[in-house]
Amino acid sequence: MxxxxxxxxxxxxxxxxxxxxxxxxxxxxxxxxxxxxxxxxxxxxxxxxxxxxxxxxxNVNDNAANTFIQHIRRRLSILERPLTTARGDGKSYIYSNFNPKYAQMALTILRTYYNFCFSYTSDGGSGTAAQRLGLTKKKFNIKDIIYMQ
Known part of the structure; x- marks a missing residue:
């Protein structure tokens, strides 16, 4: 190569x-x-x-981006796709109250949580994404993020 x-x-x-x-x-x-x-x-x-x-x-891969997208898909019901009803007469948006403004806010909170609160172990090291990049030395909890402490 x-x-x-x-x-x-x-x-x-x-x-x-x-x-x-x-x-x-x-x-x-x-x-x-x-x-x-x-x-x-x-x-x-x-x-x-x-x-x-x-x-x-x-060493190039998109595993980190794929993991983040999977977290979004599984954790945010606001972005849920519509379900087909049992009778088959149409789509039900019962779990999906999609509003782009609130979806952006939810994604910002999730992205911040994922980078500063969510720790994982990879390549022998553990910590949050921000800790691994050297942006911070501590792992934050969700209250620190929401109340900006």
């Missing part, structure tokens, strides 16, 4: 600037549920060697 990045560039030289070239490549490892996908990079990688770029590409 390192040999691929000797020639493949995600950016092209235009005058004196490097500009995003929109040249994705196929990820070398397929996932069980989605198969092969393409990978692109908008960050300037000209200071990296090809072996370093190939290590970064092998």
């Amino acid at each position: 390192s040999e691929l990045f000797e020639y493949h560039k995600f950016h092209k030289q235009v005058g004196t600037k490097l500009v995003y070239a929109d040249t994705p490549i196929q990820h070398p490892l397929a996932t069980i549920d989605r198969g092969f996908c393409s990978v692109d990079c908008k960050t300037n990688l000209s200071s990296f060697e090809s072996k370093d770029i190939s290590k970064l590409i092998l």
Whole structure:
């Protein structure tokens, strides 16, 4: 894979600037549920060697985004899809009082909860997403978020 990045560039030289070239490549490892996908990079990688770029590409996945979307789907009844009635005469919106304004508020609260309160263990480390990124040293609880303490 390192040999691929000797020639493949995600950016092209235009005058004196490097500009995003929109040249994705196929990820070398397929996932069980989605198969092969393409990978692109908008960050300037000209200071990296090809072996370093190939290590970064092998670590690319969308598991964190998928996990967050699954949490949204399972935890917010406001975004629930309509159910088909037992008689089959139409759709029932009994659990779905969809209002975009309130849906955005609920998503903001869930995103904040997920980043600052929800801890998980991965790659030998544990903590919240904010702790793992170094944004905070403590795990917050939901009351801290709601009352902004």
